[in-house]
Amino acid sequence: MTTAPSFPDGRTNSTDVPAPFSTARECAWNLIQLLHSTDDLGQFASEAAPHIRKLLLRPDLLVLGVDRATNHGDIASAYLYYDYDFHIVIGSHPKAGATIPVHDHGTWEILAVYRGEIEHTLYRQVGDVATPGHADLEVVENRLLGPMDVVAALPPSAEIHGFTTTRPDTHLVVVVGGHFKPIRRYFQPDTKSYVERHEKSWRGAIR
Numbered sequence: 573m574t575t576a577p578s579f580p581d582g583r584t585n586s587t588d589v590p591a592p593f594s595t596a597r598e599c600a601w602n603l604i605q606l607l608h609s610t611d612d613l614g615q616f617a618s619e620a621a622p623h624i625r626k627l628l629l630r631p632d633l634l635v636l637g638v639d640r641a642t643n644h645g646d647i648a649s650a651y652l653y654y655d656y657d658f659h660i661v662i663g664s665h666p667k668a669g670a671t672i673p674v675h676d677h678g679t680w681e682i683l684a685v686y687r688g689e690i691e692h693t694l695y696r697q698v699g700d701v702a703t704p705g706h707a708d709l710e711v712v713e714n715r716l717l718g719p720m721d722v723v724a725a726l727p728p729s730a731e732i733h734g735f736t737t738t739r740p741d742t743h744l745v746v747v748v749g750g751h752f753k754p755i756r757r758y759f760q761p762d763t764k765s766y767v768e769r770h771e772k773s774w775r776g777a778i779r
């Protein structure tokens with residue numbers, strides 16, 4: 573645990589954030605403070621959810637971001653907040669039935685639905701974890717998530733997830749702390765297997 577920083581303008585909390593919603597910077601600041609206050613990622617994620625929901629109340633999130641190249645193919649994605657160690661993005665999926673393959677991260681990720689709906693599945697890996705290409709995944713949770721719903725993929729036990737959009741025009745806010753590992757695993761739960769892919773393989777030049 574480290575000491576929580578104070579606001580650059582001297583404030584030590586965000587109680588003076590204008591209601592009813594917060595800025596992305598305010599949301600990030602609150603989450604960073606929470607990260608400094610605990611070493612328990614589960615506690616962090618549960619306490620982070622109200623701050624993220626406050627950001628989701630904004631009616632203008634779709635026009636605030638800075639364009640970002642995505643890790644998972646043909647979706648629109650934009651940064652709402654970025655520093656090297658922490659970022660908040662909004663990802664837009666125009667069609668129902670779009671699937672984000674089951675993947676890991678190497679760090680924690682919190683997902684929140686801004687508009688639309690997804691069927692989201694969270695997994696943990698069980699059994700043999702030593703054989704390359706093999707992964708036996710156990711479902712931790714499978715549920716439909718709608719607006720204002722928040723779910724966390726947290727290492728080490730439950731940081732693998734995947735989802736499918738179940739409504740068109742689905743928009744998701746994603747919060748990530750730390751850094752994605754450069755080589756990510758993409759799983760096929762039915763065959764208990766995975767392939768490795770570079771985190772930036774969407775660029776085409778890196779496989």
Ligand SMILES: [Fe+2]
Pocket residue numbers: 675677681725733
């Ligand atoms: Fe993810």
